[in-house]
Amino acid sequence: MDRFRMIFQYFQSNSESVMNGICGLLALASVKMYTSLDFSCPCLPQYNMAYGLGIMFVPPIILFLCGLILNRQSLVMLEEWRRPPGHRKKDQAVIRYMCSSIMQRAMVAPVVWIIVTLLDGKCLICAFSGSMDPQKFVGFANVSTEQVQLLLAKVPCKDDELMRNNTSRKAVSRYLRCWSQALGWSILLILIIAAFLARWLRPCFSQATLLQARHWSNYIDIEQKIFEDTCCEHSRLFAHKCILHFFESMQQEIKLHSFSLPREGEGAEGGEGLVQGITDHDQVNKLLKTWYYEKPPLDVSQAHQR
Amino acid sequence: MDKFRMIFQFFQSNQESFMNGICGIMALASTQMYSAFDFNCPCLPQYNLAYGLGILLVPPFILFLLGFVLNNNISMLAEEWRRPRGRRGKDPAVLRYMFCSMAQRAMIAPVVWLSVTLLDGKCITCAFCTSVPVETLGNASHPRLSQGEVQRLLAQIPCKEIYNGQQLIANEVAVRYLRCISQALGWCFVLLMTTLAFLVRSLRPCFSQAAFLKSRYWSHYIDIERKLFDETCAEHARSFAKVCIQQFFEGMSTDLVAAHCHLPRKAPADTGEAAEKLLGITDQGTMNMALKSWHRCKPPLHLHPPAQPTGNGWAGEGQPPTHPSAPRKETAAYYSWV
Numbered sequence: 001m002d003r004f005r006m007i008f009q010y011f012q013s014n015s016e017s018v019m020n021g022i023c024g025l026l027a028l029a030s031v032k033m034y035t036s037l038d039f040s041c042p043c044l045p046q047y048n049m050a051y052g053l054g055i056m057f058v059p060p061i062i063l064f065l066c067g068l069i070l071n072r073q074s075l076v077m078l079e080e081w082r083r084p085p086g087h088r089k090k091d092q093a094v095i096r097y098m099c100s101s102i103m104q105r106a107m108v109a110p111v112v113w114i115i116v117t118l119l120d121g122k123c124l125i126c127a128f129s130g131s132m133d134p135q136k137f138v139g140f141a142n143v144s145t146e147q148v149q150l151l152l153a154k155v156p157c158k159d160d161e162l163m164r165n166n167t168s169r170k171a172v173s174r175y176l177r178c179w180s181q182a183l184g185w186s187i188l189l190i191l192i193i194a195a196f197l198a199r200w201l202r203p204c205f206s207q208a209t210l211l212q213a214r215h216w217s218n219y220i221d222i223e224q225k226i227f228e229d230t231c232c233e234h235s236r237l238f239a240h241k242c243i244l245h246f247f248e249s250m251q252q253e254i255k256l257h258s259f260s261l262p263r264e265g266e267g268a269e270g271g272e273g274l275v276q277g278i279t280d281h282d283q284v285n286k287l288l289k290t291w292y293y294e295k296p297p298l299d300v301s302q303a304h305q306r
Numbered sequence: 307m308d309k310f311r312m313i314f315q316f317f318q319s320n321q322e323s324f325m326n327g328i329c330g331i332m333a334l335a336s337t338q339m340y341s342a343f344d345f346n347c348p349c350l351p352q353y354n355l356a357y358g359l360g361i362l363l364v365p366p367f368i369l370f371l372l373g374f375v376l377n378n379n380i381s382m383l384a385e386e387w388r389r390p391r392g393r394r395g396k397d398p399a400v401l402r403y404m405f406c407s408m409a410q411r412a413m414i415a416p417v418v419w420l421s422v423t424l425l426d427g428k429c430i431t432c433a434f435c436t437s438v439p440v441e442t443l444g445n446a447s448h449p450r451l452s453q454g455e456v457q458r459l460l461a462q463i464p465c466k467e468i469y470n471g472q473q474l475i476a477n478e479v480a481v482r483y484l485r486c487i488s489q490a491l492g493w494c495f496v497l498l499m500t501t502l503a504f505l506v507r508s509l510r511p512c513f514s515q516a517a518f519l520k521s522r523y524w525s526h527y528i529d530i531e532r533k534l535f536d537e538t539c540a541e542h543a544r545s546f547a548k549v550c551i552q553q554f555f556e557g558m559s560t561d562l563v564a565a566h567c568h569l570p571r572k573a574p575a576d577t578g579e580a581a582e583k584l585l586g587i588t589d590q591g592t593m594n595m596a597l598k599s600w601h602r603c604k605p606p607l608h609l610h611p612p613a614q615p616t617g618n619g620w621a622g623e624g625q626p627p628t629h630p631s632a633p634r635k636e637t638a639a640y641y642s643w644v
Contacts, residue, residue: 037425038485040485040489042482043482044482069507078511082511231523231526235527239535242531278546279610281606284546284607288539292390294390295389296393298394
């Protein structure tokens with residue numbers, strides 16, 4: 001009983017902490033991915049915007065989907081949502097609670113990616129350098145329109161031969177990076193304030209409903225784990241009985257064929273009982289062959305009745 | 307029994323996590339392999355495409371097959387698929403479930419290799435450098451060159467040290483263009499795979515959840531049954547061996563007594579249990595004979611019923627009629643060594 005309680009508590013506390021751990025790992029992975037990614041802006045007028053915005057928005061979608069996939073609770077929630085009511089009513093509040101907690105955890109890694117991207121600045125410089133107003137910058141003010149588009153597109157590439165010592169390039173780059181970092185810090189500030197408010201104000205409204213929803217969502221999770229464990233236990237016992245039944249029926253068959261006298265049990269403890277009918281090289285081979293060619297039916301009711 | 311059950315449950319619940327662990331290790335191994343691999347583009351027009359696409363596509367295929375090889379359950383699946391029907395029907399849903407779960411795990415390392423390769427960009431740069439649009443990206447004032455010359459120059463793009471087509475098209479421009487396309491392909495590929503995985507995982511509980519529970523239970527059952535059968539056979543083999551060896555020693559000491567080769571010394575009365583364990587062999591000569599006999603002429607794989615009152619351990623009732631002459635042959639062979 002004590003052991004059961006310990007296992008229960010382990011399951012209870014660990015589901016949430018496992019999910020939080022996975023969440024944190026994904027966030028770290030997103031930072032690592034960004035730093036190891038070799039960002040190379042194409043520096044061509046038609047491709048810059050697509051590349052820059054693509055790098056900023058496609059990996060967050062991937063990280064969000066990964067966060068949903070790796071979260072075991074999302075499967076539990078889906079099952080609970082789609083199951084037929086049967087004898088147990090469905091509680092929409094529980095499903096909503098589970099859904100919101102899954103979404104919150106899945107959103108952490110994408111937000112980390114977007115903020116790191118904005119604070120670094122390369123994506124925005126690549127995407128919006130072609131949309132700058134050339135009149136604001138001395139080096140681009142008196143150049144023809146197509147030429148200026150080409151030059152602006154090459155701003156993110158420091159090592160390009162045209163841009164190597166161009167001071168206006170540095171000016172555009174600094175301007176865009178400043179905007180990018182401002183955007184990044186603002187988003188971070190807004191999100192943290194929102195999280196702070198949500199966590200502080202929640203106890204003021206519907207605390208009782210929240211406690212109920214949290215309790216029952218934990219319950220559903222634990223119930224499913226225990227059901228799986230019980231199925232494993234059951235299949236182990238089923239297999240055990242099936243195999244013993246098989247050995248006994250082989251012993252009986254051999255007894256019938258060899259017309260030998262029934263032996264008194266030599267001691268039917270454990271192993272010795274197995275050896276009783278099967279005492280010969282050929283008999284063992286026959287047993288193994290029968291196991292392969294004719295597996296016993298999945299029915300241990302006769303074993304019970306014996 | 308309790309301990310057994312706990313270990314079993316650990317194994318059972320852990321087989322999935324064990325396979326997931328192997329999966330993750332293979333994915334890490336594939337990224338490590340890629341970073342340790344020394345990529346050398348040949349920079350020749352005819353070979354670039356083959357080399358680049360080869361590095362892109364052949365290792366994933368190898369990793370996929372390796373994923374199957376390292377999975378213990380492949381032999382279980384093959385066995386269940388090929389076994390004769392016998393008295394137990396075969397459920398194709400179970401086979402499909404086992405195959406799908408193995409294929410999904412085996413696909414992770416190849417997908418990781420493809421993503422890392424595409425995001426890095428070297429393969430696509432090497433394979434498609436001869437297809438760069440020179441008209442749009444190249445310098446306007448380049449000398450008219452023949453097609454073959456252009457191809458030869460473009461093929462050298464990945465090898466910066468020997469590239470001498472700067473006037474045709476700048477090396478950095480071409481490399482940036484190709485790498486941008488490669489990364490776009492890479493991210494789209496990863497997005498596609500992740501979306502597929504998400505759909506597969508989330509649509510399953512909406513349809514056929516009951517069938518899924520059934521297939522999962524029976525595939526676990528087949529696995530456990532196989533393991534338990536192996537264990538039961540091992541137990542049986544142990545008991546078989548014990549009785550066989552016991553009967554060998556008994557037979558030896560009985561024959562010694564019967565042939566008057568050696569008078570058994572009477573063991574002192576107070577060491578009854580120890581004397582029993584000695585199985586009638588109490589001196590060096592007899593022991594040496596027993597060992598030699600064990601090596602030169604092992605007893606047949608055939609256990610007899612418990613000791614008959616006649617003391618002749620070889621002949622007994624209850625022998626299956628298939629081995630009437632073997633014991634006598636063994637006896638004769640044994641005597642010849644005395």
